[in-house]
Amino acid sequence: MWVGFVLAHVWLTRLGSLVLLNQSFGDVDLYRRWMEAGLTQGWWPVLDEAWVYPAGAIVPLLAPTLVAGTAAGGAYVLGWCVLVTALDALAVSALLRRPGGHVAAAWWLAFLVLLGPVAIGRLDSVVAPLSVLALLAALSSPRASAALVTAGAWVKVSPGAAIVPLALAARRPWRDVVAPAAAVCVVVVGTVVALGGGRNVASFVLEQGSRGLQIESVGATPWLVAGLWSPAVQRYLNSELVTYEIAGPGTQGMADVLGAGLVVGVLLASAVLWWCRRRDGAAFWTDDALRGDFVVRGAFLMALVLIVANKVGSPQFMTWLAPPVAVALALRRPWWGRTALVVAGIAAATQVVYPWWYLDVLYGRPAVTLLLAARNVALVVLLVVTVVHLLRPPHAADEARVGRVRVGRARPRATTEVVTGDGPAEGRSEQDPSGAVGGEPGEQVGPRAPVVDRGVG
Template identity: 45%
Template sequence: MLRSRVALWTAFVAVHGWIAYVGTVLIPARAFWDLDLYRWWMWQGLHQGVWPVLDGDWVYPAGAVLPMLLPALVDAVGTQPYAVAWSALITLLDAVAVVVLLRYAGRPARDGAVRGDVVPPARDPAVGAWWWLAFILLLGPVAVGRLDAVVAPVVVIALAVALRHPAVASALLTFGAWVKVAPGALLLPLVLVLRRPWRDLVLPAAAVCAVVAGAVAAGGGLGHLTSFLGEQGERGLQVESVAATPFVLAGIAGGIGGEPVRVVLNQEITTWEIAGPGTAAVAGALGVLLPVALAAVTALLAWVRLRGGDRLDTAGLLARGALLVAVTLILANKVGSPQFVGWLAGPVVVGLARPGAGGVPSWRVPAALVLVIAALTQIVFPIAYDGITAQQVGPSLVLVLRNLLLVALLVAVARDLARAGRAGSRATGPGEEARVSAPAA
C-alpha cells in the first residue's frame, strides 16, 4: 500500500481535510487563533491602506505578507472563510511539495554541482511523503494554522531539489527566510556541499533579497524592512521553550528558594511566559547562545565535510545537517512556540526519501523521535495548554517530556554526524568501497 500513489493521495486529502475541520469547525478559537490575527492585518491593508512593514514595524519579515494576503483576497472579513482559504492554500503548497519530492528525490545530482558521493535512493521516495502525513496528523492544527506551515513545504521542495538545482534551493530557502526566518539557517549545510557556492547559493539568495527589498522600498517601507529583527528582543522566556523546562518543574514543585515561579501572560504579544528567579537572565543569555550554537553546529558540519572529502555521503550530510540546524534553532530559542516543531519535518521527509548511503534504517531513530515529539506537542497545544498555563502537574510533565526528547534528538543527530566525521578520517585510498555516512541506528 505504501507504494500506491492512489493510497498516498487519498491519505493526503484525509489528513489535510481533518486538520482543516478541526481548525475551522471543531475548535477554531483555540487551534487557528493566529489566523484571525493574520486576517486582521490584511483587512487593515485592503480596507484602510495600512500595511505591515510598509507603514510600521512588524514582528514578521516582509515576505510573510504574501501568504497572509492570498486568503484575504478570498475573504478578509469573515474569520471562518479566511481560515478555510488558508487551509486550502497550505494544502495546495503541501501537494506541490509531495509532487516535487516524488519526482526529484530519486534523481541523480547534477554533474559538478555538489561535492562528495551522492547515493541514489534505494527505495520509493514516497516513504518520506507517508512519514510527512503521519507527522502532520500527530502535530495537529499548528501544522496548518500557523505561518510556519507555509515554509514547511518550501523547505521540503528546496531540500528535494538541492542536489540537482542548488540555485533553486538557495532561492527557496531565502524566500522562506523572508517569511519566517528559520529556513534561512538551512543555507548553512547547503553551502558546505556545493562546489560553486558563490554561483549556486550567494547570487540566488542575494537576488531574492534584492527583490524583497525593492518591493518594500517601492511601497515606502524600506525603513521597516529589518524591524522584525528587533521585535523579539523584549520577549521573556516562553513557557513552552526548552530552556524553561527547569522553571516549569520548579513551578509545579512550589518555587525556587521560597519564591514562586509563575506562568504569566505577556499581553503585548499574547504569549505565556515563565516568570521567577533567574528566568530573565536565561532569556537574555539565549539571545547570545543561539548564534553561538549555530556557529558550533556549522563547525561540526564543516569538520564532517572536510574529513569525508570526496567520499562523503553528500545527501546524508545535507539532510542530517539541516535537521541538526533545525533542532538547534528550537533548543536555543527563548520563544519555543509549538509550531516550531514543524521545522523538523522537511529534513526528515527528504532524509527518508533520499537517505544516502546509510539507507532508511539510518533515519529510524530521528524519524521516530520527531513523530513522538509531534504527538506530544499536540497534547501540549491545543489539548492541554490550559493545564500548562495553570501549572497543573500532568500537562506540565508532558511538556517536560517533549522538551527532553528534543534534547535527545539533538544528541542523536549530532552523534551520527560525529561518527560520520570519524569514519571519514579512516576512509582513505582510491580503492575504498565504503562510503562515509551516518551509521544505522
C-alpha cells in the same frame, strides 16, 4: 496515498476551523485582520509599522484574500487551508518521485496529523513544504534550492539556516548559493523600501528583544518543573505578543542568555558542519551520496539548534524538523528510521500539550507539564545525538569495501540491493549509491557490497 492526503488535510481543516478555532487557528484570524487593515485602511505591516514577521510573510497572508476576501467568518480560514494544502501537495508529489517516496509521504502526513491543527494553521506550514522542495533540489539545482530557502526565510526565518549546509556542499558557493540568495534579498528589500517601509524591514529581528522566556521553550523547562511546587515561579500572559511566559528567579537571565546564545549556537553548528566537510576531504566532492546526506543532516542540525537555543517555544516550531526527515526517508538514507519515530513522538506530545491540554500547563498541573518537559528533553537529546553522529569519523573499512567492489571483477549476477539497515533500496547510481540529493538515481551497473553509513540516531 492521495486519498490519505485529502483525508489528513480535511481532518486538520475541520479540527482547526470548527472544533478548535480559537485555540489553534487564532493566528489565522490575526492574519486576516492584518490584511483587512491593509486592504481597507491602507495600513500595512512592515510598510507602516514594525512587524514580528519578515516582510515576505505578507505574500502568503494576502493570497487567501484573492478568493475569500477579508470579511470576518470562515472564508479566509478555508482559503488559508486551501493554500497550505496546495503547497503540501507539491511537497508530497516531489517526495513520491524519489526511491522511498511512499514511506516519506506517509510519514509526512502522519507527522501533520500527529502535530494537529497548528501544522496547517501557522505561517510555518507555508515554509515547511518549500523546505522539502529546496532540500530535494540541493545538489541537482543548488541555485533554485538557495532561492527557495531564502524566500522561505523572508516568510519565517527558520528555513534560512539551511543556507549554511547548502553553501558548504556547493562546488561554487558564491555563484550557486550566495548569489541567488542575495538576489532574493535584493528583490524583497528593494520592494519594501520602494513602498516606503525601509525603516521597518529589519523590525522582525528587533521585535524579538522584548520577549521573555516562553513557557513552552526548552530553556524554560527547569522553571516549568519547579513551578509544580514552588510559588516563586509564575506563568503570565505577555499581552503585547499574545504569548504565555514564565517568570521566576533567573528566568530573565536565561532569556538574555538565549537571546545571544541562539546566534552562538548557529555559529557553532556551522563550525561543526565546516569541520565535517573538511574531514571528509576529496571524497566529499566525488560522492554525491555523501554530500546529499551532509545537506539533509546539516539542515536537521540547524533546525534543532533554532528550537533548543530559542527563548520562544511555539508548537509550530516542530514543523522545522519535518522536512529533513521526510527528505532523508525519500532518499532512503540509512539510520533515519528511529529519528523519524522520535520526531513523530515529539509531534504527538506537542499536540497533547497544545491545543488540547494547554490550560493544564498554565495552571501547573503535573501530568501535561511533565509531558512538555519530556518533549523538551527529547529535543535536547536529539540535538546531542545529531552532533555526535556528525562528528563520528566515517567507517573507513566500509568505504574500502565499497571501493574494492567498484574496481573488482564482475560477478555473474548483479544486484541493485544496498543493505542500509532500513531495508533494500533500488536504482542506485555508481556515484550515488543511496539515491541521495543530486538528481534521479541512475542505472545500477555492477554488484555492490553492504554499505553501513553514519546515522542520526
